Amino acid sequence: MPGEPYQKGAGALRSDARHNRERILAAAREAYAARGIDVPLTAIARRAGVGVATLYRRFPTRAALVAEAFAEQLAVCAGLLDDALADPDPWRGFCTVVEKVCVMQAVDRGFTAAFLAQFPDGGTDYEQVRRRAEDGLVELVRRAKADGRLRADFAVSDLTLVLLANAGVAAEPQEVAVAASRRLAAYLLQSFRAQGARPLPPPAPLGLRNVHAGSR
Amino acid sequence: MPGEPYQKGAGALRSDARHNRERILAAAREAYAARGIDVPLTAIARRAGVGVATLYRRFPTRAALVAEAFAEQLAVCAGLLDDALADPDPWRGFCTVVEKVCVMQAVDRGFTAAFLAQFPDGGTDYEQVRRRAEDGLVELVRRAKADGRLRADFAVSDLTLVLLANAGVAAEPQEVAVAASRRLAAYLLQSFRAQGARPLPPPAPLGLRNVHAGSR
DNA sequence: GGATAAGTGGTGGGGGGCTTCCGCTTGCCT
DNA sequence: AGGCAAGCGGAAGCCCCCCACCACTTATCC
Numbered sequence: 001m002p003g004e005p006y007q008k009g010a011g012a013l014r015s016d017a018r019h020n021r022e023r024i025l026a027a028a029r030e031a032y033a034a035r036g037i038d039v040p041l042t043a044i045a046r047r048a049g050v051g052v053a054t055l056y057r058r059f060p061t062r063a064a065l066v067a068e069a070f071a072e073q074l075a076v077c078a079g080l081l082d083d084a085l086a087d088p089d090p091w092r093g094f095c096t097v098v099e100k101v102c103v104m105q106a107v108d109r110g111f112t113a114a115f116l117a118q119f120p121d122g123g124t125d126y127e128q129v130r131r132r133a134e135d136g137l138v139e140l141v142r143r144a145k146a147d148g149r150l151r152a153d154f155a156v157s158d159l160t161l162v163l164l165a166n167a168g169v170a171a172e173p174q175e176v177a178v179a180a181s182r183r184l185a186a187y188l189l190q191s192f193r194a195q196g197a198r199p200l201p202p203p204a205p206l207g208l209r210n211v212h213a214g215s216r
Numbered sequence: 217m218p219g220e221p222y223q224k225g226a227g228a229l230r231s232d233a234r235h236n237r238e239r240i241l242a243a244a245r246e247a248y249a250a251r252g253i254d255v256p257l258t259a260i261a262r263r264a265g266v267g268v269a270t271l272y273r274r275f276p277t278r279a280a281l282v283a284e285a286f287a288e289q290l291a292v293c294a295g296l297l298d299d300a301l302a303d304p305d306p307w308r309g310f311c312t313v314v315e316k317v318c319v320m321q322a323v324d325r326g327f328t329a330a331f332l333a334q335f336p337d338g339g340t341d342y343e344q345v346r347r348r349a350e351d352g353l354v355e356l357v358r359r360a361k362a363d364g365r366l367r368a369d370f371a372v373s374d375l376t377l378v379l380l381a382n383a384g385v386a387a388e389p390q391e392v393a394v395a396a397s398r399r400l401a402a403y404l405l406q407s408f409r410a411q412g413a414r415p416l417p418p419p420a421p422l423g424l425r426n427v428h429a430g431s432r
Numbered sequence: 433g434g435a436t437a438a439g440t441g442g443t444g445g446g447g448g449g450c451t452t453c454c455g456c457t458t459g460c461c462t
Numbered sequence: 463a464g465g466c467a468a469g470c471g472g473a474a475g476c477c478c479c480c481c482a483c484c485a486c487t488t489a490t491c492c
Contacts (some may be wrong), residue, residue, distance in 0.1 A: 013468090014458085015459065016459065016466095017469060020470085021299055041449080051471035056451070084397055159475060161403075169420075176421055180422055183379055191404070195242025196411065196412035198406050200403070201398045201402055204395035230489055232440090236440085256481085267440060268442085269439095269441060273439085
């Protein structure tokens with residue numbers, strides 16, 4: 001989806017409009033990373049050096065802007081998952097995914113909210129991406145279990161649990177957040193190991209599609 | 217601190233004022249638990265059946281109201297800690313504290329923010345309570361390590377880590393939150409065990425007094 | 433039971449964010 | 463080069479929340 005060819009026909013943007021669009025997206029990414037997803041639209045517009053109306057016309061709803069702003073990062077995530085599935089060692093792939101996603105959350109404050117947010121009618125093709133990601137995760141978990149390194153009672157929803165928990169530490173200032181997040185990931189991965197596993201309470205009903213995305 | 221005797225001298229509240237004060241606190245507690253600490257003051261006032269002015273006069277700053285509203289729960293926490301210290305089995309005490317605090321967080325949305333919030337000049341005696349709690353935690357960790365069940369590289373700041381991580385899942389709707397929180401606590405406690413411990417990245421600089429309390 | 437001061441609720445100014453409208457500017461195509 | 467529509471920025475209207483003031487009510491004490 002990135003690098004879409006410069007359309008020439010109807011529906012194409014004028015050059016200055018395209019330019020502004022990019023500036024808005026850049027400003028939004030910066031602002032989201034630094035201050036979270038709740039930054040006022042006016043702040044983004046100011047940062048981008050455009051009027052509010054421009055921003056608002058280009059991205060009619062807040063969700064639309066968020067979606068576009070984080071498209072790249074979501075693609076990175078998808079790539080991460082593909083890498084993990086390509087790894088001959090499923091447990092290593094599993095760990096890498098968890099660790100890297102945790103870092104991404106810690107580094108970018110808005111990432112979690114964008115990731116979890118549902119774009120029910122945003123017109124984007126996220127639904128498809130999400131479904132593919134979920135399938136990939138299920139498969140990764142299945143393989144890691146079959147390999148005997150991931151505990152058998154691990155639920156796929158536990159990955160959402162990781163996401164939410166890590167979102168909590170990601171709310172801290174960035175430097176603290178990355179250190180804390182790394183440590184949390186290490187702790188959790190340790191307890192996901194099959195070796196030495198102890199009984200657990202039942203998993204929480206935390207599908208990736210029905211979590212409440214409250215701004216983070 | 218609760219059950220302060222009905223003062224009669226100067227500084228005492230009139231009976232109706234005292235009554236309203238209680239209603240405000242009750243309303244605040246409900247609202248905080250249900251919607252988090254950011255509920256508008258007007259909503260609390262309406263819920264309490266009083267005017268905004270009354271609320272605002274009785275609690276000049278938002279922090280003051282929060283402090284009073286959560287005093288009871290903080291006392292419960294302190295009691296939990298005392299119980300744990302009184303337990304002859306320090307590891308069991310440690311686990312109980314972690315589990316119970318996690319439940320409290322999951323059940324009450326505002327709890328975390330209130331707990332982490334710094335009341336730098338609120339005039340309350342929280343500073344003292346906090347200090348005592350920290351000392352108690354340090355001691356509990358020390359004993360659990362000496363007992364050989366808590367891993368030696370466990371840092372006291374890891375308890376803050378638990379708090380933050382659990383705050384992330386506590387942001388979900390309550391029913392989901394309690395289930396998820398329970399599972400998270402189980403996972404984390406498992407990896408806090410000395411048995412089967414694996415190396416960890418260094419602890420994060422997460423003192424209880426320098427965490428950033430961003431509304432949760 | 434009445435004087436009195438503490439207590440009360442409604443109301444209005446102030447600020448901030450969201451969204452839309454409108455007259456001007458500017459890239460594009462011929 | 464010139465016409466035209468797409469694009470632009472600012473400003474206005476709206477809503478919500480914070481906070482302070484003020485005329486009225488009511489518990490308390492003698």
